[in-house]
Amino acid sequence: MEDARRRYLDLIRSDGVEFSATLAGAFAAVPREIFVPDGFHRRDGRRVVPADRDYLATVYSNDVLVTKMDGDVPVSSSSQPSLMAAMIEGLAVRPGMRVLEIGAGTGYNAALLATLGAQVTTVDVQPDVASRARSALARAGLPGVRVETADGYTGGPPERYDRIIVTVGVAGVSPLWLDRLDPGGRIVVPVEHAGTHPVLDVRPGLMSARVVCAAGFMSASGPLTARHPRSHPPAAVALDGLTETSPARWRPSLDARAYRDLWYAAGAWHPRSSHASIAGRESSYLAILDDTGEAGSVVLADGAILASGESAERYTAVGIALADRWWALGRPPMTAWRVGLALGGDPAAPIWAPSSWTLDPITPGG
Known part of the structure; x- marks a missing residue:
C-alpha cells in the first residue's frame, strides 16, 4: 500500500498539479478504497470490484471512479484526484475553517478537507449517495464531517462558512x-463554458472570478443548470458529414493543455462554441455549432477545420478567426481570464452566471 500511495502522488503531480506537502500528506493518509467498498465503473465503463486483481491499482490511479449510474449516465463518482488536488489548493483552506461542499459524492473529497483540519458540511441531493458517504466517512474515522441530504441550490443548513467548494457542474453560483x-470567503466551482466545466475561483463583492483549471463534471439538476443569456449550446453527440475545409495551420499540434486554452478563448469570444464528438474518433472537440446544433465547424488541435451543413463555409471562417485570434494574442492560458458574473437563469431561483470575459495582458515570452 505504501508503494501504491507513493505512485499515486506521482501520478497526481504528473498531471501538472502543484500541491503543498500538507495536501500531499492528506492524499497519502486517506485510504481511497474505503470510499468505494462496493466497486465502481472505470471511465471506459468496465466494472471493477474489490475481488479484482487490479482493484487497488485502479483505486490509486489518477482517474475518476464512477459509483452510481442512471442507465448509461453517470450520476455520482469520486472525481479525478489531480482535479481534486487543484480545486483544494485553489480553496486555500486552513485548519479550523468551516467548509461547505456541494456534492458529497463518495465522501472522499470531504475526507481530504477534514484531514487538512477543516470542519466540513457536505450536501447531496441524492439520499442514497449521502448515506453511503456518511458510512464511508465513519469507517475512515473522520468526525469532522457532517453529511446532509439537501438540494445543492439551497446550500443545506443556513450556517456560515469560510469556504465553499462545488464538486458538480453548474451554470452559475446560487x-x-x-x-x-x-x-x-471564496467559492471554488466548476461552471459550464462551451460544453465543459472550467473551475472558477469566485470572489463575492465585485462578483468576479478567475479560472483555476480545466475540468469536466457531471451536471447538477434544477436551477443550478438553468439557461442564461450567455449559455453556450449543448454538446453535439456526433457531427456527421464533416469534411476538411481548411488545412492544418500548426506544427506540431497543440498539446492537450494548449488545446483547452484555445477552447476556453473560443467560448469567451463566440456564443455558439461548444463541444462535439466525431464519428470514428474517441475524443471530444471544440465546435462552433449552427442554430440547429447538428452542424457547424470543428477546430482540431493542429488548427485544421472540419465543417458540415448548409453554412459550412461561414462556420469554417468563424473557426479560423477564433484560432488565429488566440494565436495572435500569444496563446493565452485559460488562467489569464477574468470572468464577470451577472444574475440570470430561472427568475424564481436565479444564479450568478458568467456574463463577460476580460483577458489579462500577456507578458512577452510568458
Missing part, C-alpha cells in the same frame, strides 16, 4: 451560497 459566506 445567491444562497453567497449568503452563507463570511467576509473574505
